[in-house]
Amino acid sequence: MSGPLDICGIRLRGPVLNGSGTFDAIAARRTFGDALLEDFPFDAFVSKTITLAPREGNPPPRLWEAPAGMINSIGLPNKGLEGFVRHDLPELHELPVPLAVSVMGFSRDELAALVEEVGAREEVSLLELNVSCPNVETGLVMGADPAETGRAVERVRARTEKPLIVKLTPNATDPASVGAAAEAAGADALSLVNTLKGMALDPATGRPWLGTGAGGVSGPAVRAIALEQVREVSARVSIPVIGMGGIGSGRDAADFLLAGADCIAVGTESFRDPAAGRRVSRELTMLSRNERDFSPLRAG
Amino acid sequence: MSASEPRPRTLAPFGRRLAEVTANEGRGPYRLISALDRNGPDDPRPGQFYMLATAAGWGGVSGERPYLPRAFSFCRVRNGSDVRPTLDFLLEAIGPGTARLGAVEPGEEMWLTGPLGVGFTPPNGRPILVGGGIGVAPILCLHDELGTSVSVLLGFRSGAHAAVAALFPGEPAVVTDDGSVGRRALVTELLREELGAGDDATVYACGPPAMLEGVRAICAEREVPAQLALESGMACGFGACYGCVVPTRRGFLRLCVDGPVLDAADLESAIGPGAGH
Numbered sequence: 001m002s003g004p005l006d007i008c009g010i011r012l013r014g015p016v017l018n019g020s021g022t023f024d025a026i027a028a029r030r031t032f033g034d035a036l037l038e039d040f041p042f043d044a045f046v047s048k049t050i051t052l053a054p055r056e057g058n059p060p061p062r063l064w065e066a067p068a069g070m071i072n073s074i075g076l077p078n079k080g081l082e083g084f085v086r087h088d089l090p091e092l093h094e095l096p097v098p099l100a101v102s103v104m105g106f107s108r109d110e111l112a113a114l115v116e117e118v119g120a121r122e123e124v125s126l127l128e129l130n131v132s133c134p135n136v137e138t139g140l141v142m143g144a145d146p147a148e149t150g151r152a153v154e155r156v157r158a159r160t161e162k163p164l165i166v167k168l169t170p171n172a173t174d175p176a177s178v179g180a181a182a183e184a185a186g187a188d189a190l191s192l193v194n195t196l197k198g199m200a201l202d203p204a205t206g207r208p209w210l211g212t213g214a215g216g217v218s219g220p221a222v223r224a225i226a227l228e229q230v231r232e233v234s235a236r237v238s239i240p241v242i243g244m245g246g247i248g249s250g251r252d253a254a255d256f257l258l259a260g261a262d263c264i265a266v267g268t269e270s271f272r273d274p275a276a277g278r279r280v281s282r283e284l285t286m287l288s289r290n291e292r293d294f295s296p297l298r299a300g
Numbered sequence: 301m302s303a304s305e306p307r308p309r310t311l312a313p314f315g316r317r318l319a320e321v322t323a324n325e326g327r328g329p330y331r332l333i334s335a336l337d338r339n340g341p342d343d344p345r346p347g348q349f350y351m352l353a354t355a356a357g358w359g360g361v362s363g364e365r366p367y368l369p370r371a372f373s374f375c376r377v378r379n380g381s382d383v384r385p386t387l388d389f390l391l392e393a394i395g396p397g398t399a400r401l402g403a404v405e406p407g408e409e410m411w412l413t414g415p416l417g418v419g420f421t422p423p424n425g426r427p428i429l430v431g432g433g434i435g436v437a438p439i440l441c442l443h444d445e446l447g448t449s450v451s452v453l454l455g456f457r458s459g460a461h462a463a464v465a466a467l468f469p470g471e472p473a474v475v476t477d478d479g480s481v482g483r484r485a486l487v488t489e490l491l492r493e494e495l496g497a498g499d500d501a502t503v504y505a506c507g508p509p510a511m512l513e514g515v516r517a518i519c520a521e522r523e524v525p526a527q528l529a530l531e532s533g534m535a536c537g538f539g540a541c542y543g544c545v546v547p548t549r550r551g552f553l554r555l556c557v558d559g560p561v562l563d564a565a566d567l568e569s570a571i572g573p574g575a576g577h
Contacts, residue, residue, distance in 0.1 A: 027539020027557045031416060035314040048542075056552055060572060063533050063543035067364035070535055074542045077552065219367060271536035272353070272369055274413060275315030 001257050002285040007044075007240050008163030008188040010098050010125050012263070014043040016253065016281045019244050019267030020102040020128060020167065021048045021074065022218075026091050028274065037096055041277030045095050046265070047088070049102040049130045050118075052110050054080035059211035064200040069219025069246065070268060071198045073210040076104065081117055089123050098125035100165065108155045119160025128165040128191060129153065143169040143194075146181035153185035165242065168192040168233065170222075175229050176236040183237045191242035191265065192233060193226040219268040220246040227259050231297055234260025248276065250283020258296050308345040309418045312538075316369075316413040318355060321404050322386060328463035330434065331402040332375075333389045335410055342377065342385035346442035347419030347506075347529050347561040349373045351537040352389065354400055355409040366397035369411065371534045373506070373560070375437035375467070376444060387412075390437040390464065416537045417560050420527050425500035429453065430515055432487055432507025433461060438529050438561075439506055440467055451494055455487025455511065488514035497522045503564075505529070512570035519564055526564035530555055532572070546572040 004013050018041070025045055029036050057077030064071040079087060084101075092099050101118050105111030111129065118124055131143035131152060142148050153166060166182040168175050170193040179190045195216025202209040226245020234241040243261030247253050248269040256264045269276040319335040326332075344350075351369035359367045376388040393402040404410065420442055429452045431439035436454055443452055452472035456462040459480030465472055473490055474482040488511060495501060499522065505515040506529035519526035532544040532555045545552035546559070548566045553559060564570075 021542075022540060024539045024542075027554070030309075030557055031312055031538040032314040033311040035311075039314055057542060057545065060545055060547070060552075061533060062545065063535055063541070065365055065368050068359065068367055070368060072535075072541065072543060077542055077545075268535075271541055272367075273316045273411075274536070274538055274540075278315075 001254055001288045002281065007263055008126065010163065012043045012098065014281050015257070015263040016042055016277050017044050017242060017263055017265040018042045018046055018270065018277060019265045020046045020130065022267040023270050024048060025095055026088060032274070037094070039275065039278060040096050041275050042097060044098045044100055045092065046100040046128060047092060047102050048078060049076050049104045050078045050081060050084045051076060051104055052081050052114055054078065054083055061209060061211055064209050066198065066200065066217055066221055069217055069221035071200055071210065071215040071217050072195070073212045073215030075212065081114060085121065089121060093123040099123055100126035100128050102128040102130050104130040108152050111152060112156045112159050115156040116159040119162045124162065126163045126165060127160060128167055129156065130167050131169070143178060144172040146177045149178050150181035150185040153182050153187050157186035163188040165189040165191050167194060169194045170196050170225060170229055176232045179233040180236050183239050187239060189240040189242060190233060190237060191244065193222065193229050193245045196222050196225065218246070220248060222246050223252065227255055230256055230261050231259040247280065250280055250287050253280050253284045254287050260297055308421060310341050310344050310348065310415050312414050312416055313339060316411045318409045319412045321406055321408045321410055323406055324404055327467070328460040330390055330392050330464050333391065333401065333404060335387050335412065337385055337387050337412060340385060340412070341415065342379045344374055344377055344415035345419030346445055347373065347438045348415035348417050349560060350387065350412050350414030350416065352401060353411040354404055355411055357400060366400060368535050369413065370397040370401065371537055373438040373529065375440045377441065390434060392434050413537060417556055420504055420561050423502035425502050428491070428494055428501050428503045430487055430491055430503060430505040430507070432511040433457065435507030436464060437506070439504065442504055443468060453487050453490040453494065486514065487511060488518060491515060491518055495522055495524060499524055502527065509571040516564045516567055516570045527561050528564050528570055529561045530559055530570065
């Protein structure tokens, strides 16, 4: 379950990625210096989602601590395609692992333009299509519906030869059908889950706490839900699946791999422990060595 | 990435680490917690902060929360032959995280990440230090660094809260909301008296949002530079979550990597959405 592997033809030293938007390698290097690169916590790095135009993000407050997790309403702040390519890409290229860039478009045209531009960059090994961010209305619409998702993937497929990962939203009636539609339209891999829609009330006023009213729940609170969605989706498709949702230990990671994932991602746990990715890898290696053979639920 | 930082920053070792709690003492309603940070740097900059969580009983044991670590400015760093470095934190139990941290026993271990963010920049002119309530924490270590000859103005809700002023060497000026210690006044009134127009001074302040906004407004009016240590709800402390942004004249800034100390001139107001929670 641990050790080097190939995902969509990209060689990874291990199966532990980060969830998009849960680790800013550039800010982390400002905080921790080059020690970050010497002990980089992930086997591939997934960027925060970029959009064509710069975005300031949602009005604060953006966070709320939930039972065994948190709710965020961040709103995809980013420098836009041009700013990303000019300022962030050279810095992300210095990371010691393959780079996946997450992109989101407000229309299929926009998504296609992003995929073409980003896919053409030699620094980029993989692209992830964010069709599932619950904080942006169109993201929800696109990823919640199999036909919409299929049309979007079909549209961008011809624009790049780089592997395309489609990130699924759990806020869909049938995520497995959305995943199957993405596969049929040419996706090379699927990742799931994004955050689940949630909200919190300000105890002082009884009004919604988050600046946008609602947000996305992550952390151990969503793990059981994510595990079942990973099992269901991976049973329906034959492309690789990257599983995530509240993973905080090697045991959690092993569960997702047994449920059918080919790789896993650490997200919210990195907020509690910046080096959580490395710890999860180590624990997974120990489990792989020590444990009796469990058979993955997914045939293959 | 090697671009020079505008403010002092001591880099943090990568990842979180365990630190042994060596003391937990009451200071009025506040707790003063000391932790031996054997594997951390001995030169964090005043204004920088750490993310803290107890190793045991942090969520899932005694209840559903806390889950995320909590951000605290260190209030003192002590480097003796056998206590190198010991970090002191001042906190008040107001929620599940601070309640758990406030009940920590000597000998227990705490998870700690830091030092994080950027601290105060050394002054050009005469430094004036202003602290309100629990916000005196980074003012204390700044005072340790600048020496005892600087002006220190402290404000507290009550005489009980003002017990923490005894941590300051020398004789800081203290006022309280109820007049039980010092004058019955806001600390911003002391600043108004201390600060002349065009004074060759730099003001350093940390405290509740309304106090910081008062400091900002007074300094803006008298054209005196001010550095304000702000607070915001924070999940990670190292720029990952984008949750702790505050609105500034330069757009949203992440308080954890671009602050927590900000130039007052960058702020329209020190009272942001969700401030003080």
